[in-house]
Structures are given as structure tokens and as C-alpha cells.
Amino acid sequence: MPVPAAASTALAELLGDRYSEALSERELHGQSETFHRAPPPDAVVWPVSTAEVSAIMAICHRHHVPVIGWGTGTSLEGHALATHGGVVMDMMRMDRVLEVRAEDMQVSVQPGVTREALNLELRATGLFFPVDPGANASLGGMASTRASGTTAVRYGTMRDNVLALEVVLADGRIIRTGTRAAKSSAGYDLTGLFVGAEGTLGIITELTLRLHGQPEEVAAAVCAFPTLDAAVECVTATIQSGIPMARIEFVDADAARAFNRFSGSQLREQPHLMVEFNGSPVSVKEDVQRFGELATEFGGEGFDWATTPEERAALWRMRHGAYRACLALRPGATAVVTDICVPMSHLPAAVAAAAEDIHGEGLLGPMVGHVGDGNFHSQLLVMPGDEAELAAAKRVAGRMAERALAVGGTITGEHGVGLGKRPLMRAQHGEAIGVMAAIKAALDPENIMNPGKMLPEAN
Structure with missing residues (x-):
């Protein structure tokens, strides 16, 4: 359903031409890198400050309008699709490197800064930000999906490299989590809570990141x-x-x-x-x-x-x-993308079983992986509209996840949950899903933050 008239008027007055209901913008912000599909959002907004994000959230909260965060749009599990309609909040105009503290090996950035832009800014310091998911993703999006990539085996994931956050909650409140200190024992780890929350608990508006020395x-x-x-x-x-x-x-x-x-x-x-x-x-x-x-x-x-x-x-x-490159092996195809992660001792068996399963279903599914930490992917190529092929690919992905869980692994090592892994969450977390749902209800009682994602019961 369209954005309520009162909310639409308030957002337009706040943002001017940075509020749009144009079909072209809505369709641009309703696309997915993989097979996941949903109708485009009802509107798109482009904030330029934390204060604007807060005001947008207050309006949307008052009128029960869903809000979906958007970065570069490179996620693979349909994280930013507006499955319940609402407003997509494009964060890419909040793209400033706020402060480099080279002596502390830290940097503070807005969420629209991309990893490549940050490292370009850092060239003269002898420092770099190592988390490298491949795509030139926004740092806010990388934190929201708890991304990692090729360098995780040495430098860790976003979980290990985000020290503090500024977050706007569903009702417009602004909070800060974490500190610039090397460690802290004060209170719940709220930084860890929002890193990987996929925009279901709040919108990240600032990140403090750990930097590393460029190797000799x-x-x-x-x-x-x-x-x-x-x-x-x-x-x-x-x-x-x-x-x-x-x-x-x-x-x-x-x-x-x-x-x-x-x-x-x-x-x-x-x-x-x-x-x-x-x-x-x-x-x-x-x-x-x-x-x-x-x-x-x-x-x-x-x-x-x-x-x-x-x-x-x-x-x-x-x-x-x-x-x-793998999509080009089958022109016109889309993909069901897997990314299980297992303990290293179980990696050879997991890869072998996945290869046998792909072959057994008659699918083309190239495999790659950041295997230094037990994380590997299969890109199961399917033709759009071929429901039998899609069902076969989902069977393979499901069995890969089941085998990972059976040996103490996870259904996703870095891509996140989004739409694709949501049905598997209870299998991994069991009764802990209820705890996650309680946190979601406490922070977002109107369920407007990226609804329809992550939790199988709460959305």
C-alpha cells in the first residue's frame, strides 16, 4: 500500500527532492543480485545527516511505515527488498570519512563510505581497512550483514573490526554503542547486537573502525x-x-x-x-x-x-x-547462492558432499570459498521461471546447511540471513529465536525496521 498521505507530506517537507515516489527510483531500489524478488518500495529517501535519519524514523514510526536501509545494493540474500512495502532509506549520500586517528589505528566514517573509498583516503597513513567482501560495498551495509571476505582468515570479520556505532532506533532515538578504547567490560555488547542485525533493529549512521598497518x-x-x-x-x-x-x-x-x-x-x-x-x-x-x-x-x-x-x-x-564470471557460464541465468561455514576439520567432507549433491541434482554450481576459516560458497545457476530447477537448487542449499549444522557449523558465514536463510534460522538457533524476537519487539514494537527478514516468527 502507498505511503500514507500524512507521512508522504511530512517526508517531502523534510527532504524536498530527496524524497521520491517515482517509479524509476523505486524500481532501482527494488532489485536483487540473486533470484530473490519483491515489488519495489513505495518511496525512497536520501538523508544526509543523523538528524535527518532520526526525523525520518520518527515520521515513519508515527505512521507505521516500514523502513528498509540501503547501501550499494550488493547483498545476496534479498536483505534490502521491500517485502512489506514502505520506504527505502538510501544511505549513500552520508559518505564522509569523519576522522582518521592514525595514532590509535582507528577511523570514524558515515555508513555510505565504501571500503575502496576508505582505503583510498588512508593511503598516506600507512594504514588500511582489511575487510574485503569482494564487492565495493558500503561500510554501513557491511556492518549490517556482519560481512567478511578473502582476508578474514588473518584480519577477522566486521564483528572484529567495528569498535563503536551511532544508531537511530525505530522511534527516532539516537544512541551510541561501544567506545574508542581497546576494550570495555561495561554493560551489554550493543555494538555486537547491531553488527549483523541487517537493519531490523535500527539504522547505522556512524561507525568507528579498527585499522591495520599496511604489510611491508x-x-x-x-x-x-x-x-x-x-x-x-x-x-x-x-x-x-x-x-x-x-x-x-x-x-x-x-x-x-x-x-x-x-x-x-x-x-x-x-x-x-x-x-x-x-x-x-x-x-x-x-x-x-x-x-x-x-x-x-x-x-x-x-x-x-x-x-x-x-x-x-x-x-x-x-x-x-x-x-x-560464474553467471556468464550460463547466459540469462540467475543464482541461488550458498555460504555455509564449518569447523576446519569438517571442511573436506563438507565440500565433497556439496559437490556430489550438486552433480546428483544435475545442476551447474561452481564453488569458491574463503576456506581458510571453513567458509565456502556454491553458486547454483538456475534459469528464471524454471520452478523445477529452482526447487532442486533450494534442496541442495538446504542439505548443505543441514550438514553444516550437524557438525557445529552455521547456515551462513558472511552473506547474512535476509530472505534466503530465514527459513533455516530455527534449525540453527532453536529456542534462542525467542530471545531474538524479544529483543526485536523491545526495540521495534511496531515492526517497521526491515520487516519480513531474519526472524521466522517475529515478522
Whole structure:
């Protein structure tokens, strides 16, 4: 249903032309990267300050209008679709780096700053922000989905790198969570509560982030393995041996084929590991040698070292382009994307079972993963409108999640819940779902914050 006239008038008076009910803007903010679909929102707003976000929320709360946060629109589980109608709040005009505190290795930013823009701003400081999900996502969106990526094995996820937040609640109240101190024992961890809440509890308007020193030496390479099992077992052995990887990524033969076609690379069409080492020249040299010896034991060969910054950038650009590259294997297809995470000891079996399941359903589903922390993905390619194929892909995704839970893993390592993983939440959390629902009801009693997401009963 349309935004109530009183709310529409109040928002237009507050924002002027930064409030829009135009179909073109609504459709632009009603798209999904994957197979998830919903009607476009009823309106779009573009705030430029925390005060405006607060005023928008107060209006929407008073008139019971749903509000959905929006960043770069790159999430994969339909997080920002307006399934219950309402207003999409596009945060990308709040894009200022507010303060760099190099001596504290911290930075404060608005939520519309992207990770690439932040690191460009930090170039002269000798510091960088390491969380790298691939897409040039907004930092507010990355915090909201508790994102991670290729560097998580060394630098952690958004959970580990967000120190404090400013958040606007459903009724317009503004709160601050966390501190700039290295640690605190004071009260509930509200920062941790909002990191990963996917906009269901409030709108993030400012983030204080942990920074890291740029490494003195970087080495990266890609190497081929004879089988899927050999590549994944090499990952497990590498982590267990204590070699300090900065990144260790797995791609299967289908993904390697996709890279060759899409990026013009010349990988063998077999499983590969992509690796990176950071540190001093001496430590990097030692780590490279140790990994090379270990990889050789598992049949690794054809090491292709990226020796210049440009070559390293090209290597990781190829990996980050995996989603588009794999879609191109089947022109016109969309995807059901999985991202389970399991304890490292169960990684080889989980990957093997997933590959067998995909083959058994007759699907094309290239696999890639940040396997250094047990997280891997399958991109199950389906044609829009083919309900039988979609059902098969969902069966495979469901069984992957079930196997992850059976060994103490999770239904999503980094993509978040959104629409896609919502039916699986009770299987992972059991009665704890009731606790989450109580928190949601306490902070958002009118259920206007991104309704229809995450919790299976509360929305």
C-alpha cells in the first residue's frame, strides 16, 4: 500500500527532492543480485545527516511505515527488498570519512563510505581497512550483514573490526554503542547486537573502525590441484600447520573455467588455491617456502606468482569477479547462492558432499570459498521461471546447511540471513529465536525496521 498521505507530506517537507515516489527510483531500489524478488518500495529517501535519519524514523514510526536501509545494493540474500512495502532509506549520500586517528589505528566514517573509498583516503597513513567482501560495498551495509571476505582468515570479520556505532532506533532515538578504547567490560555488547542485525533493529549512521598497518611485503600466487579433495585437504593442513596466511581461497574446476572465459585468464580447468602472504620480507619468504612444500605434498603444481602490485590486483580482481564470471557460464541465468561455514576439520567432507549433491541434482554450481576459516560458497545457476530447477537448487542449499549444522557449523558465514536463510534460522538457533524476537519487539514494537527478514516468527 502507498505511503500514507500524512507521512508522504511530512517526508517531502523534510527532504524536498530527496524524497521520491517515482517509479524509476523505486524500481532501482527494488532489485536483487540473486533470484530473490519483491515489488519495489513505495518511496525512497536520501538523508544526509543523523538528524535527518532520526526525523525520518520518527515520521515513519508515527505512521507505521516500514523502513528498509540501503547501501550499494550488493547483498545476496534479498536483505534490502521491500517485502512489506514502505520506504527505502538510501544511505549513500552520508559518505564522509569523519576522522582518521592514525595514532590509535582507528577511523570514524558515515555508513555510505565504501571500503575502496576508505582505503583510498588512508593511503598516506600507512594504514588500511582489511575487510574485503569482494564487492565495493558500503561500510554501513557491511556492518549490517556482519560481512567478511578473502582476508578474514588473518584480519577477522566486521564483528572484529567495528569498535563503536551511532544508531537511530525505530522511534527516532539516537544512541551510541561501544567506545574508542581497546576494550570495555561495561554493560551489554550493543555494538555486537547491531553488527549483523541487517537493519531490523535500527539504522547505522556512524561507525568507528579498527585499522591495520599496511604489510611491508606481500606475495600472492595461484596453484592447481589434481582433485577437489586434494585442494581442500591442503587448506586444512596449511591452517593446522600454523602458516599465517593473509588469504587462502579455493575455486573448483567450473569456477576456473568461468575465470578463463570471463577474465581472459589461463588457469587449468581444475581446482585451484589462491594464496597471499603478508609480513616482513624474511617472514614472507619463509611462509611461501613452507606453503610450497605442503602444497606439493597434495599434488599442487603450476605455481603462478604475482610479483607486482598490478599482478596481485589482477589476481584478486579475478577472484572478486567470481559471481559475474560464474553467471556468464550460463547466459540469462540467475543464482541461488550458498555460504555455509564449518569447523576446519569438517571442511573436506563438507565440500565433497556439496559437490556430489550438486552433480546428483544435475545442476551447474561452481564453488569458491574463503576456506581458510571453513567458509565456502556454491553458486547454483538456475534459469528464471524454471520452478523445477529452482526447487532442486533450494534442496541442495538446504542439505548443505543441514550438514553444516550437524557438525557445529552455521547456515551462513558472511552473506547474512535476509530472505534466503530465514527459513533455516530455527534449525540453527532453536529456542534462542525467542530471545531474538524479544529483543526485536523491545526495540521495534511496531515492526517497521526491515520487516519480513531474519526472524521466522517475529515478522
